[in-house]
Amino acid sequence: MRDYIKKDPWNIIEEGFDPALNRISESIFSIGNGKMGQRANFEEKYSGSSLRGSYVAGVYYPDKTRVGWWKNGYPEYFAKVLNAVNWIGIDVHVDGEELDLATAKVESFTRVLNMREGLLQRQFIATLPSGKKIQVRSTRFTSIVDADNGVIRYEVTPLNFSGSVRFTPLLDLNVFNQDSNYDEQFWIEVSRAVSNGKAALTGETKKTQFHVAAAFDLALSLDGAEQALQAETMSQEKKVANVVEIQVAQDKTVSLFKFAAIVSSLYSDKTQIQSDAEKSAAAARAKGFDTMLKEHSEAWVQKWAECDITIEGDVAAQQAIRFNILQMNQTYTGEDERLNIGPKGFTGEKYGGVTYWDTEAYCLPFYLKTTDPKVARQLLVYRYKHLQKAIENAAKLGFKNGAALYPMVTINGEECHNEWEITFEEIHRNGAMSFAIYNYINHTGDSAYLAEYGLEVLIAISRFWRQRVQWSERRNAYLMLGVTGPNEYENNVNNNWYTNLMAQWTLNYTRESLAYVQQQHPERYAAIMAATKFGEHEDELSIWADIAEKIALPRDEQTGVFIQHDGYMEKDLQPMSAIPKGEYPIHKHWSWDRILRSCYIKQADVLQGIYTFEGNYDKETIRKNFDFYEPLTVHESSLSPCIHSILASSLGYEDLAYKFYLRTARLDLDDYNHDTDDGLHITSMAGTWMSVVEGFGGARVKQGQLHLAPALPKQWQSYSFRICFRGALIKVAVTEQAIILENESDVGLNLSVYGSEKSLPARQILTVARD
Template sequence: MKRLFDIDPWKLKTTTLHKEDKRLQESLTAIGNGYMGQRGNFEEGYSADTHEGTYLAGIWYPDKTRVGWWKIGYPEYFGKVINAMNFIKVGIEVDGHPVDLATDNFSDFYLESDMKTGVLNRHYTWKSASEEIEIRFNFKRFLSIVDKEIAAIQISAEVLKGNPAIKLTSALDNNVQNEDANYEEMFWEAVETSVEKPAYLTARTVPNNFGIDRFTVTGAMVNQVTAVNYTVSSSESLLVAEEFSGKVAVGDTVTLNKYVAIVTSRDVGDSEQRVQARQLVEAAAHKGFDQLLVENTEAWATRWNKADVKIQGDDEAQQGLRFNLYGLFSTYYGEDSRLNVGPKGFTGEKYGGATYWDTEAFILPMYLSVADPEISRNLLVYRHNQLDGAVHNAQMQGLKGALYPMVTFTGVECHNEWEITFEEIHRNGAMVHAIYNYTNYTGDESYVLNEGVDVLVAISRFWADRVHYSKRNDRYMIHGVTGPNEYENNINNNYHTNRMATWTLEYTLDTLAKLSHEKAAELAVSDEERQQWQDIIEKMYYPYDDELGIFVQHDTFLDKDLTPVAELDPENRPLNQNWSWDKILRSPYIKQADVLQSIYFLNDRYTQEEKQANFDFYEPLTVHESSLSPSIHAVLAAELGMEDKAVELYSRTARLDLDNYNNDTEDGLHITSMSGAWLAIVQGFAGMRIVDGRLSFKPFLPKQWDSYDFKINFRDRLLDVHVAKDGLSLSLEEGESIDVLLWDDVVTLSDSIKQPLK
């Protein structure tokens, strides 16, 4: 565990520049607005170890798949998010010396990420080598969630000592590369630059051989400067800059307000980009930095009012929860159904920046409660729009139906690690469960009975073709898979995979029975198909051990040396950074919930005894080295009354990045697991479920907390849930009265009620 920032309910703040952990600091102070984002890099640059990264939503490149041994079915390319234009760049020189905190003298350093307003703040006092000059530098920047294309940067330099010449060089720089690019490839080529105000730069992704559209990006900037004068503009093929310089007396302050507009070919045609970018940036500059900041702060306040979870008595827990919500909302807020949530969001390049099954399994349940239903529906629309790509993926494996990708930008698989990409097919179940989850939560069947059933039928056809029938056992089986536990590959009869396959078939058959004649005719599911699906449902094989009373993770799991994690030498953790892959695969250790993932998804299908037996067996073998793991275990532990374990796992999921639990946050934040803290509190501590169309709560209060409070959007109502030592308070803030379940008792909520905790 490593903690760089002080504990504060609303902020990350520190007075230390952690040079040895600069990348970790950059990840944790990343900002975004759903349209673009960047790591917490310094505007003035930094010559020591750093990872400069700016990323634009939906902008990616298909990089040729390179493997030593080509297998039939491999995708032709690996899709990756690409590092984009560095638009915050402002070189600072004092008497000709470039300011660089990697080498220079400075004091009073302060860095702050304000999660309440979305603003990144920094200041320090810089001293010349001779100590004859001292300057107080202040930096402030944000990406607007009101005007998505706009970034605003403010830099001030107050001269405390001396009479220095100060030069500011504000630039748009597209000379950028990915750290993970093969052979240090350059993914951008110049199109046009102009120093005519507002200055702009247009770049385009280099050609590819896969028929993927090339992206064009234009950035335009306006620089408003006081106390020094404009001197010159310059441009190169991938850079445009404006320079301001002059002598500054003691007591005077130089201020630069830099406004940037970024537009892309996803929204604006190439020929219109320059005009639109310049109009947008001029409008932003006309409003001014302060007005843009007021608007942005008000917009963040609206989001927080719907989604904030307030914790009293534990500021560490509070900071962790808000940090996760902030990271998610900075990455995705549902405005664009063409987008999904990348595992690193705008904070790094690991995992290629593409879409994984994490969104449907872990993020959608939170958005259903904290935002408007359209936001969650857009996540479903995203997958429906990519159904053709999923059909293509199945065909590449010689199978019918649809196989949703492990990694994608378009719906076509673009990841080439065979054991994950082509064996971890349980992700198909997460796609279907997301549709069920949305329908069950909202009560709105319009999606599942129209677009949604297209997905259900296509995935059911895949499962019906992927299973095989064992005559010897008179059972259907699924061999050669990887379950959610990626620390085992190419196994047979993974319980979770088999269970989600049959559940999908059940849900599809139930949905087909509700369709209109027109929709049923369009899908053309034959009686023979229905009979086959029902046969699979009735005869699916599930590994089970009578003596232990558990569902077995896969056929040979119990043959392993089942030594619990508690007996491991701590120096071996995390396993994936200390053990060979061969040793991991032979071990009994579980990366994340596997059997327990089924119990989480299909919670009402299991008895408390089954839940307890499986939790008691599998959790002690789980190393939680997936960021997705702690939250699921926290929810189940809370349901089972294991309050201390639930709180322990909440802390791990809430502060996974803040405390760098898995020693990998320098690569970027774990965005798609950031709903975990919310799930642990709302589904775990508060016990929220949907039971027969009703909201149900069975809350408890962690011993070290005084209270917690959250809001729920549910079927045109807004509810406030407050859990404290003196009981549960439930208030209806908007909408008509509603029946809810409190500890299985039906209560009509028309205003507010209060009950003691049980």
């Protein structure tokens, strides 16, 4: 754990420059707008350790899978989120001497991520080897109003001399991915152009042939007065630049404005993509820095008005939750059904792909409750559009008749993960896809989604489960053999409780959905029956009902808890407190063989299932399972602490709930797992939001009604959050004495508070005493 980020409710602040922390800060201070993102690399050249990263949504490269022993069914490639054109670069020379913070003496360094406005700011004083001292201030944002544009204001002030300042703003496609198999570069130059104050560069990805064009348009001012810009031009393979030199008197400030545009062939025709980028950069330049910043800031203010969480009395917790909300909104906007949420978002390259099961299990609840329902709907449509690929993925593994296995890792619907115990065995992801459909409909009331998209997905997934189980005469039950649950510290196990539970639930929900669509949308039902050839091969409804009734979901008679998987209770069940402190995290200190034989859980399996279907279990059952499994869980998955926090809240374990909340909330800010330098854990950030709203706030949706049962952590004086629910926007404020519900919309709502029915008319406030 590191503790160098200053605590502040609305800002992420780094004071002082420590090169050893720079790559961590590059992740933490990342910015994005759903269409592109940028790590917090320096604009000026930096020869120290840095992971340069500029990412464009939906653009990827299918890097050849590298494994020592090829197995049938392995995907041919691993999709890489590509490091794209470096658009932020501005080399700086002072009287011919290069500015490089790796060689300069740096003082009063401050880096700030202004979360209220989505703004990255940096300032420092540097003494160059010659003794010349300058002050530098930079301001950068990726506009959420003009989503193709990134804008930089870069200011230099000579402090102990008068002399020349030379800026070299550039576009550079000589970029690398840190995880490329053979140090390969993935971009080919298509075209470039450069003129006074302007430049453009277009690249094409190898194999996938995406085009990305970048352009910039410049402006220059001296002490606030705009200057005529006379630039030399530079043009070479994969790189274009302007060279702008100006004389600056001591204590005067020169400002370079770089208006950039990044356009991909997802949105622009390849024949005119560079022209489109040039026009976009010129339009940004015409609008001007101040106007673009004002519009961008106002848009962020509106976002915060819908999704902010306030916490009084705990600055660390307040800062952390806003940081998580910021990154979620920077990563995904729901405007394009072809895009999704990668585990690192726009902050790094690790893991590859653009979506895991994390999206449905963790991210969907955040978007369901914080914004327009169409945003969450787009996440589901994304999966629907990949249904045929999911059927092909299953067919590669031997499944038939339209059975679908959604990929563990994907960018276009094809499986691209190459670890056998995950690619072939971590099939619980299918359950997350089906539950997401139910979760969306239960929250929004959009039952029409079943007929339009959802039912086809449910049928295909149910067909997979039907073929994946096998009947055991000895146990008089359907078994699921050779799987890996969410807990990846146990591979190739039989009857993982969570996986079997998700299969059972899906089979039952699909049967209910078939009956609903048949009754409410008969024409669409007939079309689906014909398209899926439903029931032509066997009596699917009867078989699904039989499997759901008889699937193995064993409970331990001695302890009364659900058994995580066959054989788990035969392990040496020593609590994690028995592990010597010097051996954490165990995945960095133990052999894989030792981990697999141990009882230790990377992330909740049984508890994940209980969280998902909490309403099906009484408190005593939940308590027994939590008390049994929590001491055995090492939380070495970023997705684990939030589930424990939510369940601990529901059980009244206040200290544990808060402990797990803070761990998930500050996972990246405090670099808990010593891996923030690779990028942020975006999907676990959604879990942090769940920890507050579903955990401390007790928010649930039961049979289409919103239920609240807020608790107040003793570390907090009060807190508040907002929930979008069926057209209403409800602000929930929790104090020591009361729950204050404010309906900020024109839609009235009936809801339950501590189990008591309440009516909350439009634009009204309701106060309820704390239970």
